Amino acid sequence: MVKVTEQGAEDRKDAPSFVIAATEDYEGLVPFFIENGLEFSEEDETPTDIVKCWSAKDGRGVLVGGCVLARREGEFICDGIAVSPDFRAGGLGKRLLDVLVAEAAARGGAHVYLVARAPKFFAKYGFVAVERKDAPKFFECFTCPQYVKTCFPEVMKTNRNLGSYSGRA
Numbered sequence: 001m002v003k004v005t006e007q008g009a010e011d012r013k014d015a016p017s018f019v020i021a022a023t024e025d026y027e028g029l030v031p032f033f034i035e036n037g038l039e040f041s042e043e044d045e046t047p048t049d050i051v052k053c054w055s056a057k058d059g060r061g062v063l064v065g066g067c068v069l070a071r072r073e074g075e076f077i078c079d080g081i082a083v084s085p086d087f088r089a090g091g092l093g094k095r096l097l098d099v100l101v102a103e104a105a106a107r108g109g110a111h112v113y114l115v116a117r118a119p120k121f122f123a124k125y126g127f128v129a130v131e132r133k134d135a136p137k138f139f140e141c142f143t144c145p146q147y148v149k150t151c152f153p154e155v156m157k158t159n160r161n162l163g164s165y166s167g168r169a
């Protein structure tokens with residue numbers, strides 16, 4: 001379990017704090033992801049195995065963040081990560097990514113792949129863009145009619161083998 005206190009607020013009596021914990025409740029995270037702009041299709045062509053999910057809750061137990069580590073065709077992927085608007089820019093997204101990447105590393109993964117809607121957030125963390133020709137073919141984005149017309153997602157992966165991964169420099 002990871003306790004995260006909003007950056008810069010440690011001295012305040014009312015400092016909001018967040019608790020990140022593993023959760024079995026994947027179904028409870030999906031509506032939260034959708035509320036926060038992520039798309040979830042019931043009809044993914046490539047089977048996805050959910051590996052582990054985490055929720056972040058505020059002091060009142062309200063869900064304010066979450067992320068999902070999954071596997072597709074043997075590769076680890078981040079299958080969703082989101083933070084409630086009111087809780088963004090406080091380091092919670094990075095902490096969620098920390099636990100997800102650490103879990104993939106502990107399970108012997110070499111990389112974590114994802115389709116980034118917020119590439120700058122992931123780039124800051126140390127993810128790098130993967131050219132379409134080098135990207136795993138299992139991301140449905142490439143066959144979506146919106147791809148590079150109205151939607152410009154980037155496939156990214158951790159920039160070095162997870163065996164040596166220690167998070168953002």
Ligand SMILES: CC(C)(COP(=O)(O)OP(=O)(O)OC[C@H]1O[C@@H](n2cnc3c(N)ncnc32)[C@H](O)[C@@H]1OP(=O)(O)O)[C@@H](O)C(=O)NCCC(=O)NCCS
Nearest residue numbers: 081082083088089090091092093094115116117118120121
């Ligand atoms: C992307 C998201 C998870 C980031 O969560 P967060 O809690 O705001 O992120 P953090 O506070 O940990 O940010 C870590 C760093 O990334 C930067 N960052 C975060 N979101 C960013 C964005 N959209 N663009 C550029 N930089 C961003 C922060 O400024 C911070 O940098 P700093 O340490 O130099 O200040 C959150 O904005 C979100 O839920 N967005 C909607 C859902 C989404 O797009 N998820 C990603 C799907 S691929």
